[in-house]
Amino acid sequence: MFKKNFKQARTRAVFLTTCLAASVVNAATDTTYPDAAASNPATMGWMVGSPPPPDRIIRFADGSYFKFPAMRWSVSNFRQLMPTTNVSRGLNAPVPLAQALRTDIDKLTFTPLGSKQPMTWEQSLAANYTDGIVVLHRGKIVYERYFGVLNPQGQHAAMSMTKSVVGTMGAMLVADGTLDANKHIADYVPELAKSAFGNATLRQVLDMTTGLDYSEDYADPDAEVWKHSMAGNPLPKPKGYTGPQTYMEYLQTVQPLGEHGKAFAYKTVNTDVLGWVIARVTGRNVAQLLSEKIWQRLGAEQSAYFTVDSIGTPFAGGGLNTGLRDMARFGEMIRNEGQYLGQQIVPKSVIDDIRAGGDKAAFAKAGYDLLKGGSYRDMWWVTHNPDGAFMARGVYGQRTYIDPKAEMVIVRYASNPVASNAANDPVTIPAFEAVAQLLMKHPD
Amino acid sequence: MFKKNFKQARTRAVFLTTCLAASVVNAATDTTYPDAAASNPATMGWMVGSPPPPDRIIRFADGSYFKFPAMRWSVSNFRQLMPTTNVSRGLNAPVPLAQALRTDIDKLTFTPLGSKQPMTWEQSLAANYTDGIVVLHRGKIVYERYFGVLNPQGQHAAMSMTKSVVGTMGAMLVADGTLDANKHIADYVPELAKSAFGNATLRQVLDMTTGLDYSEDYADPDAEVWKHSMAGNPLPKPKGYTGPQTYMEYLQTVQPLGEHGKAFAYKTVNTDVLGWVIARVTGRNVAQLLSEKIWQRLGAEQSAYFTVDSIGTPFAGGGLNTGLRDMARFGEMIRNEGQYLGQQIVPKSVIDDIRAGGDKAAFAKAGYDLLKGGSYRDMWWVTHNPDGAFMARGVYGQRTYIDPKAEMVIVRYASNPVASNAANDPVTIPAFEAVAQLLMKHPD
Numbered sequence: 001m002f003k004k005n006f007k008q009a010r011t012r013a014v015f016l017t018t019c020l021a022a023s024v025v026n027a028a029t030d031t032t033y034p035d036a037a038a039s040n041p042a043t044m045g046w047m048v049g050s051p052p053p054p055d056r057i058i059r060f061a062d063g064s065y066f067k068f069p070a071m072r073w074s075v076s077n078f079r080q081l082m083p084t085t086n087v088s089r090g091l092n093a094p095v096p097l098a099q100a101l102r103t104d105i106d107k108l109t110f111t112p113l114g115s116k117q118p119m120t121w122e123q124s125l126a127a128n129y130t131d132g133i134v135v136l137h138r139g140k141i142v143y144e145r146y147f148g149v150l151n152p153q154g155q156h157a158a159m160s161m162t163k164s165v166v167g168t169m170g171a172m173l174v175a176d177g178t179l180d181a182n183k184h185i186a187d188y189v190p191e192l193a194k195s196a197f198g199n200a201t202l203r204q205v206l207d208m209t210t211g212l213d214y215s216e217d218y219a220d221p222d223a224e225v226w227k228h229s230m231a232g233n234p235l236p237k238p239k240g241y242t243g244p245q246t247y248m249e250y251l252q253t254v255q256p257l258g259e260h261g262k263a264f265a266y267k268t269v270n271t272d273v274l275g276w277v278i279a280r281v282t283g284r285n286v287a288q289l290l291s292e293k294i295w296q297r298l299g300a301e302q303s304a305y306f307t308v309d310s311i312g313t314p315f316a317g318g319g320l321n322t323g324l325r326d327m328a329r330f331g332e333m334i335r336n337e338g339q340y341l342g343q344q345i346v347p348k349s350v351i352d353d354i355r356a357g358g359d360k361a362a363f364a365k366a367g368y369d370l371l372k373g374g375s376y377r378d379m380w381w382v383t384h385n386p387d388g389a390f391m392a393r394g395v396y397g398q399r400t401y402i403d404p405k406a407e408m409v410i411v412r413y414a415s416n417p418v419a420s421n422a423a424n425d426p427v428t429i430p431a432f433e434a435v436a437q438l439l440m441k442h443p444d
Numbered sequence: 445m446f447k448k449n450f451k452q453a454r455t456r457a458v459f460l461t462t463c464l465a466a467s468v469v470n471a472a473t474d475t476t477y478p479d480a481a482a483s484n485p486a487t488m489g490w491m492v493g494s495p496p497p498p499d500r501i502i503r504f505a506d507g508s509y510f511k512f513p514a515m516r517w518s519v520s521n522f523r524q525l526m527p528t529t530n531v532s533r534g535l536n537a538p539v540p541l542a543q544a545l546r547t548d549i550d551k552l553t554f555t556p557l558g559s560k561q562p563m564t565w566e567q568s569l570a571a572n573y574t575d576g577i578v579v580l581h582r583g584k585i586v587y588e589r590y591f592g593v594l595n596p597q598g599q600h601a602a603m604s605m606t607k608s609v610v611g612t613m614g615a616m617l618v619a620d621g622t623l624d625a626n627k628h629i630a631d632y633v634p635e636l637a638k639s640a641f642g643n644a645t646l647r648q649v650l651d652m653t654t655g656l657d658y659s660e661d662y663a664d665p666d667a668e669v670w671k672h673s674m675a676g677n678p679l680p681k682p683k684g685y686t687g688p689q690t691y692m693e694y695l696q697t698v699q700p701l702g703e704h705g706k707a708f709a710y711k712t713v714n715t716d717v718l719g720w721v722i723a724r725v726t727g728r729n730v731a732q733l734l735s736e737k738i739w740q741r742l743g744a745e746q747s748a749y750f751t752v753d754s755i756g757t758p759f760a761g762g763g764l765n766t767g768l769r770d771m772a773r774f775g776e777m778i779r780n781e782g783q784y785l786g787q788q789i790v791p792k793s794v795i796d797d798i799r800a801g802g803d804k805a806a807f808a809k810a811g812y813d814l815l816k817g818g819s820y821r822d823m824w825w826v827t828h829n830p831d832g833a834f835m836a837r838g839v840y841g842q843r844t845y846i847d848p849k850a851e852m853v854i855v856r857y858a859s860n861p862v863a864s865n866a867a868n869d870p871v872t873i874p875a876f877e878a879v880a881q882l883l884m885k886h887p888d
Contacts, residue, residue, distance in 0.1 A: 047756050050723035051692050057755050060527070077529075079749075080756050083504070085524050088597045091745045093537035153532045248495050279494035301535045303747065305523075311501050312491050312524050 095299025159394030167379025211258035268317035275316025357382035406436035539743025603838030611823025655702035712761035719760025801826035850880035
């Protein structure tokens with residue numbers, strides 16, 4: 001049962017944002033990978049030495065950077081591989097997160113979905129190739145660990161968790177009236193009129209119910225996702241490449257397939273369209289707006305950054321990189337109905353809208369067996385479980401999990417060799433729920 | 445007289461670190477440029493819009509980024525153009541610089557060298573295409589201005605001021621016995637044994653008295669400086685490029701010319717060699733070491749960053765980018781004999797060594813008419829003027845000027861169309877000296 005679900009979920013894996021064909025082919029086959037210890041990017045010595053040994057050099061140009069296990073180093077070092085733009089934290093003092101560390105989490109046991117073999121929380125960290133994980137309870141750090149080459153001063157790729165951050169900003173602009181969710185994308189960005197997005201509503205883009213002739217099937221080398229990635233920066237352009245040179249150029253080429261508004265279909269390009277709409281109406285790209293509206297108000301420890309394409313457009317669909325604790329600050333602000341450090345950073349109505357969720361029937365059509373009964377709203381995954389948990393998810397195991405009832409936020413940065421979150425959901429979902437139960441039963 | 449000196453100095457201009465042939469050709473001819481207001485990168489609207497208008501897009505790949513006036517935007521946005529690595533400020537609260545702002549500096553007058561026409565300080569800022577300037581007196585900000593696209597939250601290319609930062613770290617390692625200035629480069633980096641650097645001493649590299657068949661004459665398209673820049677990242681590689689792919693590969697190709705130790709000859713490659721030596725002996729590249737030994741101890745407001753080549757090697761000769769005030773913190777620490785915030789960050793003996801200066805006779809041979817009687821030590825320019833002023837200098841007008849007698853530090857970030865500092869020295873030198881005089885006469 002576990003195996004069946006796992007395989008189905010894996011086949012349907014559509015969370016992947018940017019990735020090379022090689023790692024996808026791996027994900028689609030039954031390749032086994034070295035475990036977390038054997039693939040530890042610190043002990044493997046990537047990019048250590050002057051110069052590093054030839055077989056420990058990671059380069060952007062040859063695409064090696066996104067192949068496992070080198071990818072385990074890359075996700076903590078995107079800035080060294082491609083151009084980026086800052087999400088300034090501002091110049092004020094960081095506001096430390098309070099700590100109330102617990103020792104009872106590591107030994108917590110749970111049973112992975114589809115398995116009969118219990119596992120401890122501590123074991124789950126290695127099983128999910130965790131690079132860093134922090135658990136907040138009532139805003140205090142109760143658990144925090146770093147592995148591999150990530151540390152508290154480092155930054156890690158949020159991958160598709162970027163979408164939830166950008167979706168939140170989109171919903172904020174809807175809430176303050178700058179954007180009208182019922183308007184069509186072409187109303188905001190006329191350049192997209194002839195593309196599939198032209199007659200989609202902003203709401204359909206925000207909830208990813210657009211009908212697009214765009215495949216994120218990473219096992220298919222002809223899938224459109226490769227063209228999107230090549231147009232921007234995550235993928236190096238092959239010799240003689242003559243395709244679109246920017247994200248914006250690529251988005252104009254996306255053609256319709258099926259009807260908008262009928263089914264949830266997770267496609268990264270929706271977020272890049274949202275990023276374009278945001279830039280057009282605010283005069284600020286998503287990195288600038290994130291700094292101004294949110295990051296500078298979080299008491300963040302570090303500036304974050306976005307990868308950018310050749311004309312400086314931030315990769316709204318997956319380009320954010322942050323410190324682990326700073327993403328926890330963001331999650332805690334969301335959990336706290338948009339309030340943080342005495343400020344209402346995101347309107348409560350936006351959080352209410354996310355938590356209420358999206359169209360469950362549309363979501364069901366996408367067939368996420370491990371997320372049955374869930375929905376997708378404003379680029380957040382909403383479980384509709386008894387705790388009302390909702391989350392941001394990113395390829396290779398990135399997760400921001402907000403459990404309102406348990407007053408808990410978990411942020412995990414990871415470098416799982418299997419792209420799809422569905423691959424780690426059987427371990428992740430019960431593990432996170434077990435911590436929530438623990439915190440509710442024994443809050444102190 | 446002014447014209448003659450200016451032309452000579454310009455011809456000999458050897459401060460240029462990274463630059464495209466186009467701007468050099470400009471520098472070598474008598475091209476006149478739009479003034480600071482007409483070339484203001486903010487009002488020109490570079491990279492504003494989604495997408496920006498075609499004639500306001502700045503790209504790395506076509507080299508447009510380093511041509512004036514686009515360069516005025518680029519020097520505040522290197523991170524958007526190429527891969528970089530962080531110089532972490534750490535996670536502690538920044539320590540604000542005290543302020544004691546004065547209103548008597550703007551109207552201060554002085555006479556540019558070789559001119560009879562007095563100029564006000566305020567006029568000098570535009571004359572030098574200033575992007576940001578801060579004056580510290582006894583550690584307090586007495587004057588601070590930003591222009592164009594630089595602001596207190598931004599970061600600007602330090603260009604060759606990077607050399608003085610790296611040179612300081614080199615001198616620190618000599619002071620603590622990690623390095624022996626009398627040893628040969630090949631003793632530390634055997635890969636350089638067959639290059640010109642092999643039999644040069646570390647001291648000769650630190651003071652740039654190596655004899656190298658390496659031209660930094662930017663008017664010559666065959667000059668070696670272009671090859672160095674292409675091997676690393678500042679210059680895009682032309683189609684079909686088959687040369688060295690990294691700074692380290694390039695350095696091994698540099699051939700000797702003349703004797704080491706006889707004459708000062710300003711050549712960027714010396715600093716990259718020093719960076720390699722530092723990396724080899726400490727196991728940390730210059731960005732990592734700068735963070736650990738200095739940046740985290742300055743109470744810096746922002747993390748700084750280095751541009752890196754395709755294997756992550758920081759550009760030691762010119763790749764540092766910092767906030768304006770953070771470079772002022774660095775300068776103030778140097779002025780204060782290495783002490784800052786109650787810590788001895790750089791040994792006093794290192795500062796003493798820099799201030800005592802290098803070989804004046806060797807320096808004289810290089811023919812810097814506007815720096816007569818000066819010397820070069822540990823990659824700092826030492827004036828030996830009555831105040832004992834010394835400085836870091838970077839192409840296009842970057843300057844960190846330390847006047848011990850006046851208890852003054854000036855840091856200027858700029859984007860002067862003419863590469864050589866010699867072009868702005870006739871205005872800069874008397875302007876900075878005038879402020880020093882003012883502060884000594886009227887300290888409060």
